[in-house]
Amino acid sequence: MPSTTTAEKAALRRALRRRADELSPAQRRSSDEALFARLTALPQWRQADLLLLFHGMGSEPDTARLLPALWAAGRTVGLPRCLPGHGMEFRAVGPDTPLRRHPFGMLEPDEACPLLVPTARSLALVPGVSFDPSGGRLGQGGGYYDRWLAGYPGRTVGLCRACLLSESLALETHDRRVDLVVTEDGLYGPSQSHTTQSGAPGPRSVPECT
Ligand SMILES: Nc1nc2c(c(=O)[nH]1)N(C=O)[C@@H](CNc1ccc(C(=O)N[C@@H](CCC(=O)O)C(=O)O)cc1)CN2
Numbered sequence: 187m188p189s190t191t192t193a194e195k196a197a198l199r200r201a202l203r204r205r206a207d208e209l210s211p212a213q214r215r216s217s218d219e220a221l222f223a224r225l226t227a228l229p230q231w232r233q234a235d236l237l238l239l240f241h242g243m244g245s246e247p248d249t250a251r252l253l254p255a256l257w258a259a260g261r262t263v264g265l266p267r268c269l270p271g272h273g274m275e276f277r278a279v280g281p282d283t284p285l286r287r288h289p290f291g292m293l294e295p296d297e298a299c300p301l302l303v304p305t306a307r308s309l310a311l312v313p314g315v316s317f318d319p320s321g322g323r324l325g326q327g328g329g330y331y332d333r334w335l336a337g338y339p340g341r342t343v344g345l346c347r348a349c350l351l352s353e354s355l356a357l358e359t360h361d362r363r364v365d366l367v368v369t370e371d372g373l374y375g376p377s378q379s380h381t382t383q384s385g386a387p388g389p390r391s392v393p394e395c396t
């Protein structure tokens with residue numbers, strides 16, 4: 187019998203995936219542009235030794251669009267690879283790296299790519315169906331990131347479309363908060379006082395997808 191939180195998470199995941207799927211391609215593109223503008227302006231982004239991205243799929247932000255500029259700037263970029271037993275590792279990818287489609291739908295590097303060892307100066311972009319303003323995260327339900335984050339020494343950022351931001355997510359003991367949540371409208375997180383980048387107060391209620 188699943189715990190209440192597990193059942194609640196599954197129901198919320200279904201509802202928010204539906205909400206995300208209703209966004210038009212134009213709404214997704216304009217949301218992505220605003221998210222990426224905020225993300226790439228962060229000092230943590232500019233200063234990281236390794237950028238550990240994910241290859242966006244479905245209604246996730248289309249993070250693959252960030253890659254060409256990073257390669258052109260000579261940055262080291264990694265993408266995750268799922269391992270048996272719900273493990274995960276990151277391998278370096280470049281412009282000519284062939285990626286393979288995993289049965290879950292995302293593109294992944296293979297074992298021919300160099301394995302990356304994250305440091306305290308690394309930055310991981312963590313995917314999520316939803317986040318809350320204190321860094322709580324609802325993932326896809328496999329526990330891949332939670333297991334990997336348990337041994338990860340670096341910083342974490344979640345990209346969250348404003349209409350998928352939850353007021354407060356119920357977390358289980360294994361759930362890891364991200365250090366910073368980036369929405370189109372502002373930055374949130376355990377150490378943020380809900381401000382937009384201009385310093386103006388950020389949105390407090392959760393907007394509807396329009
Ligand atoms: N782009 C991207 N890559 C990622 C993740 C992610 O969330 N996004 N992951 C984040 O952990 C890991 C993969 N984990 C995933 C876990 C479940 C599902 C998923 O769609 N599950 C379906 C059932 C799929 C099936 O069993 O066939 C579902 O829950 O409906 C997708 C990714 C690593 N790579």
Ligand SMILES: Nc1ncnc2c1ncn2[C@@H]1O[C@H](COP(=O)(O)OP(=O)(O)OP(=O)(O)O)[C@@H](O)[C@H]1O
Nearest residue numbers: 195324325326327328329330331332333336360361
């Ligand atoms: N650090 C961990 N060690 C062992 N099991 C874990 C760990 N983290 C998560 N799990 C297990 O993984 C399963 C899925 O967890 P959860 O619903 O929190 O996944 P998620 O965060 O949504 O997924 P993901 O991290 O893949 O996006 C649960 O059964 C949970 O007990």
